[in-house]
Amino acid sequence: MSRRPRRLVILAEGEFRPHAAKTALGVIRYGSDPVLAVVDSTRAGGNASQLLGPGFDVPVVATLGEVLPLGPTALLLGIAPTGGRLPGSWRSIILEAIGAGLDVLSGLHTFISEDREFVAAARGAGVELIDYRKPPERMETSVGRLHRAGSRVILTVGTDCAIGKMSVALELRRAARDAGLSASFVPTGQTGIMIEGWGAAIDRVVSDFVQGTCEWLAEEGEARGDWVFVEGQGSLDHPAYSSVTLGLIHGFTPHAMVLVHKPGLAEHDFDHLPGRSFPLHPLPEMIRIHEQIAGLVAPSRVVAVALNTSLLDEASACREIDRTAAETGLPCDDPFRFGGAKLFAALRERVDALPWVASERTEAMA
Amino acid sequence: MSRRPRRLVILAEGEFRPHAAKTALGVIRYGSDPVLAVVDSTRAGGNASQLLGPGFDVPVVATLGEVLPLGPTALLLGIAPTGGRLPGSWRSIILEAIGAGLDVLSGLHTFISEDREFVAAARGAGVELIDYRKPPERMETSVGRLHRAGSRVILTVGTDCAIGKMSVALELRRAARDAGLSASFVPTGQTGIMIEGWGAAIDRVVSDFVQGTCEWLAEEGEARGDWVFVEGQGSLDHPAYSSVTLGLIHGFTPHAMVLVHKPGLAEHDFDHLPGRSFPLHPLPEMIRIHEQIAGLVAPSRVVAVALNTSLLDEASACREIDRTAAETGLPCDDPFRFGGAKLFAALRERVDALPWVASERTEAMA
Numbered sequence: 001m002s003r004r005p006r007r008l009v010i011l012a013e014g015e016f017r018p019h020a021a022k023t024a025l026g027v028i029r030y031g032s033d034p035v036l037a038v039v040d041s042t043r044a045g046g047n048a049s050q051l052l053g054p055g056f057d058v059p060v061v062a063t064l065g066e067v068l069p070l071g072p073t074a075l076l077l078g079i080a081p082t083g084g085r086l087p088g089s090w091r092s093i094i095l096e097a098i099g100a101g102l103d104v105l106s107g108l109h110t111f112i113s114e115d116r117e118f119v120a121a122a123r124g125a126g127v128e129l130i131d132y133r134k135p136p137e138r139m140e141t142s143v144g145r146l147h148r149a150g151s152r153v154i155l156t157v158g159t160d161c162a163i164g165k166m167s168v169a170l171e172l173r174r175a176a177r178d179a180g181l182s183a184s185f186v187p188t189g190q191t192g193i194m195i196e197g198w199g200a201a202i203d204r205v206v207s208d209f210v211q212g213t214c215e216w217l218a219e220e221g222e223a224r225g226d227w228v229f230v231e232g233q234g235s236l237d238h239p240a241y242s243s244v245t246l247g248l249i250h251g252f253t254p255h256a257m258v259l260v261h262k263p264g265l266a267e268h269d270f271d272h273l274p275g276r277s278f279p280l281h282p283l284p285e286m287i288r289i290h291e292q293i294a295g296l297v298a299p300s301r302v303v304a305v306a307l308n309t310s311l312l313d314e315a316s317a318c319r320e321i322d323r324t325a326a327e328t329g330l331p332c333d334d335p336f337r338f339g340g341a342k343l344f345a346a347l348r349e350r351v352d353a354l355p356w357v358a359s360e361r362t363e364a365m366a
Numbered sequence: 367m368s369r370r371p372r373r374l375v376i377l378a379e380g381e382f383r384p385h386a387a388k389t390a391l392g393v394i395r396y397g398s399d400p401v402l403a404v405v406d407s408t409r410a411g412g413n414a415s416q417l418l419g420p421g422f423d424v425p426v427v428a429t430l431g432e433v434l435p436l437g438p439t440a441l442l443l444g445i446a447p448t449g450g451r452l453p454g455s456w457r458s459i460i461l462e463a464i465g466a467g468l469d470v471l472s473g474l475h476t477f478i479s480e481d482r483e484f485v486a487a488a489r490g491a492g493v494e495l496i497d498y499r500k501p502p503e504r505m506e507t508s509v510g511r512l513h514r515a516g517s518r519v520i521l522t523v524g525t526d527c528a529i530g531k532m533s534v535a536l537e538l539r540r541a542a543r544d545a546g547l548s549a550s551f552v553p554t555g556q557t558g559i560m561i562e563g564w565g566a567a568i569d570r571v572v573s574d575f576v577q578g579t580c581e582w583l584a585e586e587g588e589a590r591g592d593w594v595f596v597e598g599q600g601s602l603d604h605p606a607y608s609s610v611t612l613g614l615i616h617g618f619t620p621h622a623m624v625l626v627h628k629p630g631l632a633e634h635d636f637d638h639l640p641g642r643s644f645p646l647h648p649l650p651e652m653i654r655i656h657e658q659i660a661g662l663v664a665p666s667r668v669v670a671v672a673l674n675t676s677l678l679d680e681a682s683a684c685r686e687i688d689r690t691a692a693e694t695g696l697p698c699d700d701p702f703r704f705g706g707a708k709l710f711a712a713l714r715e716r717v718d719a720l721p722w723v724a725s726e727r728t729e730a731m732a
Contacts (some may be wrong), residue, residue: 083507084574109505109574135572136714142606144638204572205500208450208475210573210609227717237662240508243576243613250608272510281662289658296603296655297649 024078109188214251473556580617
């Protein structure tokens, strides 16, 4: 995974909106490379700041051609559709980018680096095709590895997909660093990998190796910091993705979990048959079942709730945060909206007091 | 998947014993093709009947050469090691088999049909290399498909890997058919596929598609019978494989589950770090958590306990069956040892009385 700086154009044709374009939005918000523009002809004239706030001034344009004079070096495919397939209409835009000398960066299940037409064009143009979702070569099952003494592994879990588990982990890492601690972030999906430059897309790993992959990712995270914030995936009650979620819980064996929820979302938001609906479960039930099922392999606690209050105005958000804290008895905040400092301070105290963390500390000091 | 009859030799060099050779034993017990011999030089002179009982008279021989005069048509690799890699010492035996004109059948993660040396040799000899663990081309996420009205989908779950979940499903299917019902078996692992000629090795599927694959396997099973017995995998508390287990639970959304347990087994039996141990959980706890976590997506009940009493003599087995029935309040038997008729009759009554089965029946009749 190359880390040379890039100047990005993000392709999100027809899809530059929350959820559908979560890869685009994540890279704009947290990535280190400058983003020159987003291509979405249906939203041309708009700006990323309308979705992300004033700090994120990235124009939305109708065509790739409009951005080429600004000197981009790579086209990043900025969507994560169900099943991860390449929209057919994107082929010509990708070929245009290759022809213009841009690398192409993808997080789709459909690997662009295995597509004959793209490969031939890229060879001709001397550009790279990078698939961030390619699974690692290591095919290892879990062996019951213990955490490094002194580390605290925190996994974000949630009540649905695509509600901010990666963002919460990144905000908490920032808060931990701001508090003077050594902290790392473990990317488990393509957007996190694009942002951080390492990791593994767990949903692309062969299922037999999911927990083994999490185990060595934990080791990598612990080599990078004492407070290890792991990007969660899916939800434990998700009809399509719960097995990936459980793989993270039993593979990372986190000391503690942070439950992410989006008030206002009542049902799982995924491509399902018409007429079916899958309601979200109440937070206290989700907290209990996460702790129970984690505890089948290693003890863990939900130590905080992070709300994604993007559907609420600020006053309602504050009320919902207070209500949730009272309902769950846990520290609660929206670290995306209000910063992660307060939530981190509250969870830090709880994590350090967990018996399995305290005993590890004692062992490390002995 | 070819269904032309074969005359099999099973390779289990150094490993022809319970657990390690579960593929060999499953194929001998339940497969439709005759097995001429098992190759294991460390156990030459032995017989499969020592492990499986008098009905299964298959000699163990030291070398492939000894079996060739009997006219075998295929060599089946009869082990399922952790991580599914090909033991290095087996290469020369496989090449010998190919040279002698035998097809080679494998359930390993290491695909023999992608091994250059094997492929070249097979082409020269005009034989087939078949990888039963190759994942299906369909890459589909779950869409919340409903069961066919009138079907009853029963998933075997367990307290550990390799304790008999496939065998219990096969014995219950036999019992259902003996009771005059239309019944099918859904193979979810390589041994089941070898026996049945269809299915998918779920542990080889990309994790994002695990639940989607289970969904269409359920549809296939329902096309083959009304009582659909699904081969379970792993266990919900398994440090290495629990995510595959949950994928089956949420992907098949079984009407009911049968919990398989092996009395005498105290810890999860898998390749883990020295000094670590992962105790099994009590049956009542396992029953409760299976029902809770299944219920996050669709209601289900554990309706029976199937014991694998192979570590006990017959009197102890009977006592343990009675004790377990009392402990759990559920019908209990060892269908492998005593046949599945009694257990099936008891679970049939319970399944038909489940509200979500009864209401489907009403809908179907309306």
